[in-house]
Amino acid sequence: MNAILWSGAAITLLGLAGLVWCIRLALAARSEQDPEARKSALNRVLIWNMSGFGVAALGLMVVVVAIILR
Numbered sequence: 001m002n003a004i005l006w007s008g009a010a011i012t013l014l015g016l017a018g019l020v021w022c023i024r025l026a027l028a029a030r031s032e033q034d035p036e037a038r039k040s041a042l043n044r045v046l047i048w049n050m051s052g053f054g055v056a057a058l059g060l061m062v063v064v065v066a067i068i069l070r
Contacts, residue, residue: 001069004065004066008061011058012059018048021048
């Protein structure tokens with residue numbers, strides 16, 4: 001069960017790292033001068049942001065399952 005718990009924690013940290021990366025991308029996209037380029041860049045960030053949230057949520061689900069099975 002410890003392996004499941006730690007793998008879930010690693011997956012969660014991977015998702016959180018992705019969210020931090022998205023914050024950096026969004027800050028860089030905000031400095032775009034062209035409104036169309038800014039909108040396009042922020043739409044790409046949105047896709048990565050939702051993916052990061054999904055990975056973090058999946059990792060937390062694995063952690064909860066490991067705790068329940070203990």
